[in-house]
Amino acid sequence: MAGKGGVGKTTVVAALAVVAARSGLSVLIAEVEGKSGLSKAFGVSDLEYEEIVLSKGISARTLTPDAALAEWLKGNGLGRIARRLNASGILEIVATAVPGMKDILVLGKIKGLEQSRAFDLILVDAPAAGHAVSFLTSPLGLLEAVGVGPIKAQASDVVAMLSDPTRAQVMLVTTPEETPVREAIETAFALEDRVGVALGPIIVNGIYTDDPAIASENDLTKPGVFDHAALEASISLDAQDSGFPLSSNEIRDIADAVSFRHARRQVQSHQADELRDALPIPQLRLPYLFDGEIGFAQIEKLADALGAQIEMLPDPIIREPEANNE
Amino acid sequence: MNSAAMGGSPNDSTSITFASLLADSHVIICAGSGGVGKTTTAAALAIQAARNGQRSIVVTIDPAKRLADALGLPELAPDPVIIDEQLWRRTDDSSSGQLSAMMLDPKATFDALVARYADGVEQAERILANSFYRSISSALGGTQEYMAMEKLHELSECGDYDLIVVDTPPSRNALDFLDAPERLLRLLNNRVFRVITAPARTGLRAAGVAVQTLVRAISRVIGAEVVDDIVAFFRAFEGMEEGFRERAMSVRALIAESTTQFVLITSPRRDAVEEAEYFAERIGDHGYRVSGLIVNRVHPMFGSEHGDTLRSRASALRGLPAMQSGASSARDRMAQHLDVLADFQTVGARERHNLDGVQLRLGRGAAVAFVPFLARDVHSIEALDEIAALIFASPA
Numbered sequence: 001m002a003g004k005g006g007v008g009k010t011t012v013v014a015a016l017a018v019v020a021a022r023s024g025l026s027v028l029i030a031e032v033e034g035k036s037g038l039s040k041a042f043g044v045s046d047l048e049y050e051e052i053v054l055s056k057g058i059s060a061r062t063l064t065p066d067a068a069l070a071e072w073l074k075g076n077g078l079g080r081i082a083r084r085l086n087a088s089g090i091l092e093i094v095a096t097a098v099p100g101m102k103d104i105l106v107l108g109k110i111k112g113l114e115q116s117r118a119f120d121l122i123l124v125d126a127p128a129a130g131h132a133v134s135f136l137t138s139p140l141g142l143l144e145a146v147g148v149g150p151i152k153a154q155a156s157d158v159v160a161m162l163s164d165p166t167r168a169q170v171m172l173v174t175t176p177e178e179t180p181v182r183e184a185i186e187t188a189f190a191l192e193d194r195v196g197v198a199l200g201p202i203i204v205n206g207i208y209t210d211d212p213a214i215a216s217e218n219d220l221t222k223p224g225v226f227d228h229a230a231l232e233a234s235i236s237l238d239a240q241d242s243g244f245p246l247s248s249n250e251i252r253d254i255a256d257a258v259s260f261r262h263a264r265r266q267v268q269s270h271q272a273d274e275l276r277d278a279l280p281i282p283q284l285r286l287p288y289l290f291d292g293e294i295g296f297a298q299i300e301k302l303a304d305a306l307g308a309q310i311e312m313l314p315d316p317i318i319r320e321p322e323a324n325n326e
Numbered sequence: 327m328n329s330a331a332m333g334g335s336p337n338d339s340t341s342i343t344f345a346s347l348l349a350d351s352h353v354i355i356c357a358g359s360g361g362v363g364k365t366t367t368a369a370a371l372a373i374q375a376a377r378n379g380q381r382s383i384v385v386t387i388d389p390a391k392r393l394a395d396a397l398g399l400p401e402l403a404p405d406p407v408i409i410d411e412q413l414w415r416r417t418d419d420s421s422s423g424q425l426s427a428m429m430l431d432p433k434a435t436f437d438a439l440v441a442r443y444a445d446g447v448e449q450a451e452r453i454l455a456n457s458f459y460r461s462i463s464s465a466l467g468g469t470q471e472y473m474a475m476e477k478l479h480e481l482s483e484c485g486d487y488d489l490i491v492v493d494t495p496p497s498r499n500a501l502d503f504l505d506a507p508e509r510l511l512r513l514l515n516n517r518v519f520r521v522i523t524a525p526a527r528t529g530l531r532a533a534g535v536a537v538q539t540l541v542r543a544i545s546r547v548i549g550a551e552v553v554d555d556i557v558a559f560f561r562a563f564e565g566m567e568e569g570f571r572e573r574a575m576s577v578r579a580l581i582a583e584s585t586t587q588f589v590l591i592t593s594p595r596r597d598a599v600e601e602a603e604y605f606a607e608r609i610g611d612h613g614y615r616v617s618g619l620i621v622n623r624v625h626p627m628f629g630s631e632h633g634d635t636l637r638s639r640a641s642a643l644r645g646l647p648a649m650q651s652g653a654s655s656a657r658d659r660m661a662q663h664l665d666v667l668a669d670f671q672t673v674g675a676r677e678r679h680n681l682d683g684v685q686l687r688l689g690r691g692a693a694v695a696f697v698p699f700l701a702r703d704v705h706s707i708e709a710l711d712e713i714a715a716l717i718f719a720s721p722a
Contacts, residue, residue: 004360004361005359005360005361005362006359006360006361006362006593006598007361037597040597076547078543078547089512089513089516090516090540090544092512092513092516093513093516093556094544094548094556096458096461096462096513097458097461097548097552097553097555097556098461098548098552099461099464101548128360149546149547149548149549150547151547151548177703178703178705179703180361211662211663211665211666212662213658213659213660213662213663235660235663237656238656238657238659238660238663239656239660241656241657242643242656242657242660243657244639244643244660249629250629250631252629253628253629253631253667254628254663254664254666254667256626256628257628257663257666257667257669257670258663258666258667260626260628260670260701261666261669261670263701263702264699264701267701267702267703290669290670290672290673291669291672291673292676293595293596293597293676
């Protein structure tokens with residue numbers, strides 16, 4: 001999963017993992033960008049390179065380039081020099097000389113995990129949007145830059161995985177606001193053009209639900225005719241009719257809240273529509289959760305919403321790919 | 327917004343205000359994690375400074391296109407552009423302020439640095455053509471950040487600006503820019519490569535068996551060509567490290583100056599606030615101080631009723647025995663309205679709780695501003711105006 005910072009990518013990863021686990025799949029969440037708050041949401045200590053179980057059917061671990069490199073060197077008979085490489089600072093030079101080497105180490109490790117078939121689904125909590133594109137383009141770049149050797153073999157294996165939609169897909173996460181939406185569109189095109197990876201449904205996170213009482217009043221919801229005075233009058237009338245008259249302050253507060261919610265909601269719908277027009281892929285919409293910081297209860301709520309929408313999708317996206325390389 | 331609830335202390339005599347921060351700064355570095363409105367906030371600060379009569383410039387990386395459009399910035403402006411006064415100057419304002427903006431081009435900045443410290447055009451060209459150099463200037467973690475600081479130094483030296491507002495690049499680690507100069511210097515001064523690349527003095531043989539084995543192993547993995555490029559780069563670079571080191575030190579000195587201020591930008595979410603406090607600590611570890619905190623997108627609260635109270639009122643309405651149909655639907659609507667208000671009171675109270683005492687934790691006297699979540703997205707000059715007004719009206 002990829003998305004701009006602050007769009008709730010990690011939360012969505014967690015919710016998707018819960019959906020998959022509920023349908024009986026074993027899931028691995030791989031964090032590639034340091035601490036993400038995932039462990040906190042599940043009430044466990046910070047993730048490590050060693051796998052831990054977050055909840056039934058869901059495991060998680062980090063995949064740092066350094067640890068992946070050490071493992072890879074060992075696997076390639078170079079274990080002895082691994083430590084010296086680190087100490088001498090040469091590793092940084094080599095990683096700089098071969099841009100994307102660190103990414104390929106991480107992606108190579110993911111590919112290894114995918115092929116081990118230890119999990120039905122691997123969810124990768126990818127770097128923030130701009131970095132996600134370079135993260136996923138690095139194997140192709142390496143194929144061009146490096147002529148021979150084990151790195152090249154690694155890169156072409158990863159490219160094979162990324163270009164097979166039954167093995168890997170990218171799911172973008174965004175919020176229904178101008179900048180994240182625009183960035184998601186750019187990322188989607190860049191991923192398709194430059195990586196050739198299949199895009200799964202895009203997730204629009206943090207959508208306000210409209211006040212149903214407003215949604216039913218057509219006069220109030222026509223664009224541009226939202227009339228604050230009319231809203232206050234209707235609230236006042238409803239209050240009297242329901243037998244609990246309100247003070248004018250209370251009426252004003254309610255009207256302010258309702259109209260703020262409605263205005264934001266209009267912006268959000270507009271942005272979600274723009275996204276739909278720009279990207280011909282299914283959208284999964286997740287509600288903004290007013291009731292708390294992200295914890296397990298919130299993740300379950302999002303999983304409910306996500307699960308219901310995934311069921312409605314024409315093709316089973318969760319069941320098919322082996323690795324959901326996001 | 328209730329300033330007491332935010333942990334603010336308006337009577338603290340040592341308090342900085344955003345107005346005084348603008349007036350007393352030569353450089354403002356905006357730092358924060360992604361998605362918190364850093365670029366927008368940096369632009370708002372620069373606009374306000376220009377209105378106060380300062381010659382200000384905002385330096386940014388990859389601003390949202392509509393923000394660039396709002397400022398009248400062309401797609402790519404690696405050099406400072408003076409923003410049309412009509413876009414930002416108030417009609418009754420006749421001060422001498424000037425607003426400029428530029429987008430950072432890290433590679434061009436690095437190229438200029440190489441040209442400056444090279445011993446002649448030939449050395450510069452050799453370096454610029456080297457593919458390892460091209461990797462350093464585009465792919466080395468922290469280079470963007472370092473070049474942002476480098477550009478800052480250049481703008482500061484040129485004397486054209488009273489205030490430079492730098493929007494730090496979105497990076498995996500929002501504080502990379504603090505470590506970036508050291509990181510680059512460390513790479514350029516790598517001892518092993520200095521030994522390998524000095525054949526005139528010692529020769530590869532003298533480098534020792536251990537180093538040779540290492541280099542051969544590396545060649546096997548990444549190819550001899552790449553290693554040749556690296557060696558060629560270090561050879562070409564010889565003699566320039568000193569210049570780079572001095573430059574890095576003067577960049578650091580500029581950041582340490584009392585007229586350079588750090589402003590942290592955050593959202594009111596708990597994780598973001600915790601991260602901002604962590605940033606403040608790290609900035610403190612480097613010997614710098616955070617002078618301001620701007621919390622963007624704080625949810626508005628409406629009135630003083632508690633979320634839980636409103637929610638129980640809503641469910642009480644729903645639980646009443648059925649009446650004639652008109653009254654039930656009025657009750658349903660009321661319950662729905664009350665839930666909407668309850669939602670905002672709940673999220674608003676939680677955010678204010680997250681922010682409680684943040685000013686004290688940031689250190690004595692830092693200016694703190696809370697910018698409410700607006701009903702629309704911020705992309706026009708008018709909206710930037712509104713943001714600036716909110717920052718500068720916010721209680722200290």
